Amino acid sequence: MKKFLLFDNDGVLVETEKWYYEANKKALKEIDVELEFDVYMEIMARGGTAWEAAQKLGRPKELIDEQRRRRDAYYQEFLLSEHIEIEGVLDVLEELSREYRMGIVTTARRVDFNLIHSQREIVKYMDFSLCVEEYPRAKPYADPYLAGMKKFGALQRECLVIEDSQRGLQAAVNAGIECAVVDNTFTATHDFSGAAFRIKALKELPLLLKSLKK
Incomplete structure (x- = not known):
């Protein structure tokens, strides 16, 4: 029982999941990395990270870390402004x-x-x-x-x-x-x-x- x-x-x-995707997409686009929805869904399904594409393209760790912080800020903006x-x-x-x-x-x-x-x-x-x-x-x-x-x-x-x-x-x-x-x-x-x-x-x-x- x-x-x-x-x-x-x-x-x-x-x-909230849509807005986490949008926050990642926005932050990655700022460093010329496109995060396609189907790619994100595959990553999400297996528990990976949206930043894999940036890593594969050779973006430096310091830049990725900075964009992660931006992602976090964008996500919090969405949480406060969007209907969830x-x-x-x-x-x-x-x-x-x-x-x-x-x-x-x-x-x-x-x-x-x-x-x-x-x-x-x-x-x-x-x-x-x-x-x-x-x-x-x-x-x-x-x-x-x-x-x-x-x-x-x-x-x-x-x-x-x-x-x-x-x-x-x-x-x-x-x-x-x-x-x-x-x-x-x-x-x-x-x-x-x-x-x-x-x-x-x-x-x-x-x-x-x-x-x-x-």
């Missing part, structure tokens, strides 16, 4: 909080995570959040979800991961935890064949969890 829910953040609770809400998320979390303990496990930096949630109520339903600085290796490694499970003092079979990306799903699989993938047009090209469950929107999660009790 599921008792603990481990949510990815970006693309599941807030619609996903309709119905708070209603779902309120319903689930009556029966389940919940946490967020994300590859986002803590500074970005805090910026996203400073004016939102999502985290009030969570026991904890884990960001990329708070575990040894990022998704698709198992470390993030193993850390989340440890926070709860839970067993794999008691947990359900909710994800929207291939590398997030792989992290759950590597941790031995069942994963429900939420459809997201941004990650539609990813391979989700390893998912235990598929749902079209987060609002379907309560019904899925009820079905698992039977």
